[in-house]
Amino acid sequence: MNIFKSALLIISIILFTISCNTKDSKKVEEKSTSSIKYAKGFDIVKTDSETKLIIKSPYPGATGETVYSIISEKPSKLNEIQTPLKSIVVTSTTHIPNLEMLNVENKLVGFPNTTFISSKKTRKLIAQKAVQELGHPDHISTENLLDLNPDIVMGFSVNANNKMFATIEKIGIPVVFNGAWLEETPLGRAEWIKVFGILFDKEIKADSVFSNIEKNYLEAKAIAKNSKNKPTVVCGGLYRDVWYMPAGNSFEATFLKDANTDYLWKDSQGSGSLSLNVENVFDKGQNAEYWFSPGMHATTNDLKQSNFISSKMDAFKNNKIYSYNNTKGETGGIWYFELSPVRPDLVLKDIIKITHPELLPNYKLTFYKKLN
Template identity: 50%
Template structure:
């Protein structure tokens, strides 16, 4: 009996040993196949062009190119945004085969885009530079559009009026049925855009205006480049703008005499002028002028009383961008104290407010963000006229 139990125990031990070996083998096989599966999956998700749409200055968006789709992330659509927005750009054929869920992304954009709605005049120059302006079918506030090319399309009823940006006529927009709406917002609360999204039309936020430097804002042309499969064209256009800007900046660095510069104007007993870290102040720094508030910190506007401005800038050589005043008379009528400044008395006051489109839109607000090279060259021409003798300004003109 004892021998029998001993034999049985030995057999049980061998069976358990064999079972453990089999389980270990199966476990290794499972790991192997899982690894292979993950490797294939990872390979299909690998970025196929790591240098695709290289973003040099802009912080607010990124682009990745995968085998069958492109991934666009908007990181900072408005100041203090609490989340980023993720979009897939894919053609119809690959979209049918894909397993993307709308819950995973903030929008799935089917390309090619044949009809688009944009909501800021700053978006229009990018469409024109990329030769895609014919896709624009609607815009809120068409009277603000300055471009002759786009105005011609508006006047021929090829672009519908959509009301105001904060209250878009959704009925007309849904009738147009665009492939995409490019919006912008100051805090993400736009009821019209939410209605449009719920109708199934993708809405994507453009945050170019949030960027902190002129070239960073201009680089958003690459955002439109990826939407229209014109990445190479967008890259080439931006490279030219960058080259022009840096050459103008370098030219200004050689000047020895820096004129002192005042900016802004009085409104309701408050003088608003650019903070030292703002984009406007960056232009003045790159133009190598002595902006009298260049050491202040912040990206918005300074709000000062008249006395503090007058003490510091009464003898300033040049007065740039005196708010929305369009003549020396209107500037004086707005506040008689404006006439006390040396720059006013010498008629060295320059503004972009008088360079308008046919319906009154200010060209600077439309084109200036996309073409900072022209803005910088304008300021250099005004402040250092000897450097650009054959150059005519695009935006800034002396107040008369």
């Protein structure tokens, strides 16, 4: 009998322990919060006791996550980041507008190949020597980086084998990979401003900025639905005998869909670029009403010289080719590449203004210009 009672007691203790652990787990889960709506490549998770920045997609094909603990005291590990950051080095011009929108551009201390930066605010800092030149983007000067000693380096990479960033981490400077360029939706790309928000203790500001961009984007999308026509569109251009075109699930195709246009390759698979034969593009797209982003050509004559078939397309004949290539900063950087990822609302309005001009009578184009 005593053995039986002892057994019951042990079982009761085990069940009670399991029950308590389960309740504790549920409590943690219930207290965890995340405000990320569109982005797939990162998350910010909070509990009552900690905040985690999780980078899910640092480069194409990444299989693991990198988790950073956001703390207020001095870090003792590379995966701990003390906030707010006092200094930062970024490696892509697409990071610059995020800093400026949060009013922390003065925390930028270094950048590789500053010539590519178009923003007037940051160019002024460069002229004042507040932002140091760090050399080629693929070969940042570690000596200069050590002199600057930034709190973090924000990088981007096309694969896992990036020796430069590995070296930077070895010298004790944390690297946070920004995978905004891998997002498949325009709003997903823009939402990465929240990463900068958590790093600079500007979460409320970042949420507000993104909410306004989201609101503008969705309003523009709703306006586009009022159009009675849906003009046909062809995109991309020829490079070394291959015509590169946005795939049907790409963020570029999403812009065209949300602008209420008929992108002729909308049903193609993939979220990147299509590699097409020029004859096939001509057969399908010769009668398209509009042609967007025809490569890096500055004029229609340049386009004709590089691709004789282009002049036979209706969009060429009717002067309805639009490019972002001719909107540049003072040192030659292309404004679209720098600003458009964080301002998809302006890109969408550009496309609506071009294809449905009656819907946005007072809007002026930000990125695109007619190719003349």
